[in-house]
Amino acid sequence: MTNLMNYHKYSFDNDTLINLYKALVKPRMIEEKMLILLRQGRISKWFSGIGQEAIAVGSTMALENDEFIFPLHRNLGVFTTRNLPLHRLFAQWQGKENGYTKGRDRSFHFGTLEHHIVGMISHLGPQMSVADGVALAHKLSKEKKVALAYTGDGASSEGEFHEAINVAAVWDLPVIFLIENNGYGLSTPNNEQYRCDYLVDKAVGYGIEGHQVDGNNILAVYDLISKLAKDIRKNPRPVLVEAITFRMRGHEEASGTKYVPQELLDAWATKDPVSNYENYLLEQGILSETMIHEIKRHFKQEIEENLEIAFAEPYPTASEEKELADVYFPYQQEIIPPQAPSISQKRFVDAISDALRQSMQKYPNLVLMGQDIAEYGGVFKITEGFVQEFGKERVRNTPLCESAIVGAAMGLSLKGYKAMVEMQFADFVTCAFNQIVNYLAKVHYRWGANADVVIRMPTGANTTAGPFHSQSNEAWFFHTPGLKIVYPSNPYDAKGLLNAAIEDPNPVMYFEHKYLYRSISDEIPDDYYTCPIGKAKLISEGNEMTIITYGLCVHWAKQLLEELNISADLIDLRTLLPWDKDTVSESVKKTGKVLIVHEDTLTGGIGAEISAWISEHLFKYLDAPIMREGSLDTPVPFTRTLEEQFLPFKRMRTKMIELRNF
Incomplete structure (x- = not known):
C-alpha cells in the first residue's frame, strides 16, 4: 500500500478542486457531530462512512443532478452533495415527522425523487436491479442519462449482484455499478468472501467493462466516473467499478472494530481522503488555512442551525388511520364499461x-x-x-x-x-x-x-x-x-x-x-373494460349456506351445488387483498352457515383469516361451526391419483353435506 495519492496528475480548474473539497468536508463534519449525538443518546444508530467519503462525493459530483443514484449505509456524501435540506436529513435520523420516512424507517433507508436518490433496503443487493430499471427507462425514452448503484464487497456475494449485472449486460443498460471494497462485510474479511484477487475481475465474466480506482482519492473517483458517465450517455452500456477503500469504524457503531488488526487501521489512517486532499490543496496554494477555517466555520454553523430545527420538530403522532392510508399509493378506481356492444x-x-x-x-x-x-x-x-x-x-x-x-x-x-x-x-x-x-x-x-x-x-x-x-x-x-x-x-x-x-x-x-x-x-x-378490485361477485344465491371461494374452486363449488341440490350463496372473492368483507358479511347474516374453500393447502391458507374474521365479527349470526376445506398439507404430487387425493374436490362434497345437515 502506498500513501501517495497522485493528486498532481489531474488537471481540474481551481473552482472544481475547491468545490470537491467543500463537498468532501461537509459529510465528514456532519458525521463527527452525529457520533457525538449518538453517544449522547440523541440519535439511535449510526453507520459511519468515515474514510470512504471520496467515493460518494466524487461519484455524485460526476453525475448530472437529474441522474439517479442508489446509495448504501455509508454514502452520506451522496445526500449532502445533492443538497438535501440538512434539517430534514437530521429529522430522518431522529425518526421525526418531517424526516423522509415520517419515522417509519431509519438512517439512509429512504429515497427522494426530487433529488433523484433511491435509498437502500437492508438486504443490500436489490437496489442494483432497481437501477437496471431506471437505466432501462432512460434507454426506452432515448434519454442520454446514466444510473449509478453502489454495492459493497460483502453484497457482491449475493445473487442479486449477479442477476443485476447480467441483465444490464444483456440489455446494454446505461448503468454504473460501483463496488465500495472496504475490506470487510461487517466483521468478515474479504478472504472469506471471495476467491478472486479483486472484485473488478468479475466484469469479464459478464462481458462488460471493468475499472478499479483508489476510492480514497477524490480526484481519481471524480475523474473516472465523469469520463465513464459522459461516454455511457453516448454509448449505453453497464460498467463495473471497484473502489478500493477502508472502513475506519465499525459496520455500525455498536459493533466496534476489535476484529480489525491495528496495523491495518494505522496504515489506512494515513490514506484518509479528507486530510490528504486538504493537505494537497494547501501545498498547491489552492486553499489557505484561513479559507479552510472559513469553510468549516460555515458548515459548523449550518449543521448547528439545522440541528436546532430538527430537534424542535415533533415526533410522529401515532394515527392508525394515517398509517393504514399510507400503505398504498392513493388511487380511486373508476370502473370502465365496454364502449362497444360487440x-x-x-x-x-x-x-x-x-x-x-x-x-x-x-x-x-x-x-x-x-x-x-x-x-x-x-x-x-x-x-x-x-x-x-x-x-x-x-x-x-x-x-x-x-x-x-x-x-x-x-x-x-x-x-x-x-x-x-x-x-x-x-x-x-x-x-x-x-x-x-x-x-x-x-x-x-x-x-x-x-x-x-x-x-x-x-x-x-x-x-x-x-x-x-x-x-x-x-x-x-x-x-x-x-x-x-x-x-x-x-x-x-x-x-x-x-x-x-x-x-x-x-x-x-x-x-x-x-x-x-x-x-x-x-x-x-371485445372492447376494453375493467372490473372492480376489492369487490367479490355473487355467483349464485340461496338460503342454506354461504360458500366462499375463488379460482378453480368456484367451478367445483358450482358443480357440487347442482349435484347436491343445495341452495347457497356462492361468493367468488375475485380479489384476495383487500378482500370484500361487506359481501361476506351480508351473506353470512342471511344464511348462518359458512364453508370456505381454496385449492391452497389448508393450514395457514387465506380461509383461516376469513374464518377468524367471521368468528370475531359475525359469531351471533352463525347456526353452525365455520367449516374450511383445502388441499392436503403436502407438496403437490405428480401422479393423477395422488393429485386427485391432494386436491379438495372430494372433501368439498363431504363438507357441504355435513354443513347442510348440521
Whole structure:
C-alpha cells in the first residue's frame, strides 16, 4: 500500500478542486457531530462512512443532478452533495415527522425523487436491479442519462449482484455499478468472501467493462466516473467499478472494530481522503488555512442551525388511520364499461391475452417482461404476436433472473413507466420474493414512491405438473401489506381484473389458474373494460349456506351445488387483498352457515383469516361451526391419483353435506 495519492496528475480548474473539497468536508463534519449525538443518546444508530467519503462525493459530483443514484449505509456524501435540506436529513435520523420516512424507517433507508436518490433496503443487493430499471427507462425514452448503484464487497456475494449485472449486460443498460471494497462485510474479511484477487475481475465474466480506482482519492473517483458517465450517455452500456477503500469504524457503531488488526487501521489512517486532499490543496496554494477555517466555520454553523430545527420538530403522532392510508399509493378506481356492444367467445387464456394487448395499446409506457414472452409468445402463448405489434423494446425476453426483473420493474415505475412481469410459473416467484415483499410492497409506506407493477402468476394444480409447477402460493403474499392480490375464475373477470390491475399504480399480484386457460370459455366484450378490485361477485344465491371461494374452486363449488341440490350463496372473492368483507358479511347474516374453500393447502391458507374474521365479527349470526376445506398439507404430487387425493374436490362434497345437515 502506498500513501501517495497522485493528486498532481489531474488537471481540474481551481473552482472544481475547491468545490470537491467543500463537498468532501461537509459529510465528514456532519458525521463527527452525529457520533457525538449518538453517544449522547440523541440519535439511535449510526453507520459511519468515515474514510470512504471520496467515493460518494466524487461519484455524485460526476453525475448530472437529474441522474439517479442508489446509495448504501455509508454514502452520506451522496445526500449532502445533492443538497438535501440538512434539517430534514437530521429529522430522518431522529425518526421525526418531517424526516423522509415520517419515522417509519431509519438512517439512509429512504429515497427522494426530487433529488433523484433511491435509498437502500437492508438486504443490500436489490437496489442494483432497481437501477437496471431506471437505466432501462432512460434507454426506452432515448434519454442520454446514466444510473449509478453502489454495492459493497460483502453484497457482491449475493445473487442479486449477479442477476443485476447480467441483465444490464444483456440489455446494454446505461448503468454504473460501483463496488465500495472496504475490506470487510461487517466483521468478515474479504478472504472469506471471495476467491478472486479483486472484485473488478468479475466484469469479464459478464462481458462488460471493468475499472478499479483508489476510492480514497477524490480526484481519481471524480475523474473516472465523469469520463465513464459522459461516454455511457453516448454509448449505453453497464460498467463495473471497484473502489478500493477502508472502513475506519465499525459496520455500525455498536459493533466496534476489535476484529480489525491495528496495523491495518494505522496504515489506512494515513490514506484518509479528507486530510490528504486538504493537505494537497494547501501545498498547491489552492486553499489557505484561513479559507479552510472559513469553510468549516460555515458548515459548523449550518449543521448547528439545522440541528436546532430538527430537534424542535415533533415526533410522529401515532394515527392508525394515517398509517393504514399510507400503505398504498392513493388511487380511486373508476370502473370502465365496454364502449362497444360487440362480444366474442373467448377462452380464459384468450381473455388474459386480450387484456394485455388492449392495455399495451392504451398505455404506451407499459412494458412487458418475462422469460420467453417475445417471439415464442410465452410458454402458454399468451403474448404470441405481441412482438410484431409492439416491438421487442416493450415485449422483453428476460434472462432467468426473476429477482432482477422485478427490481427492474420497480425502477421503471420510478421513471413513470408501467411494468408487467410474467412468472413463467407462479412457483418461480420464490426467486423474486425479496423484491416483492420488501421493495415493491413497502416503498410507498416508507418514502412515498409507488410500484406500478403487475406480476402475473400462472398458478394451480389439476394438471399433473408436480411439486414445482402446481403450487398455490397466494397466501405467501396475502400477509404482506402494500400488495394487492386478484384471482379471477372466469374469462370476463380475467380480462377486466387484469386491465384494472394494470391501471392501478400499486403492485398487484395477478393469479391465473393454468387449468382454466383452455378448459372454460365465455362470451365477453371485445372492447376494453375493467372490473372492480376489492369487490367479490355473487355467483349464485340461496338460503342454506354461504360458500366462499375463488379460482378453480368456484367451478367445483358450482358443480357440487347442482349435484347436491343445495341452495347457497356462492361468493367468488375475485380479489384476495383487500378482500370484500361487506359481501361476506351480508351473506353470512342471511344464511348462518359458512364453508370456505381454496385449492391452497389448508393450514395457514387465506380461509383461516376469513374464518377468524367471521368468528370475531359475525359469531351471533352463525347456526353452525365455520367449516374450511383445502388441499392436503403436502407438496403437490405428480401422479393423477395422488393429485386427485391432494386436491379438495372430494372433501368439498363431504363438507357441504355435513354443513347442510348440521
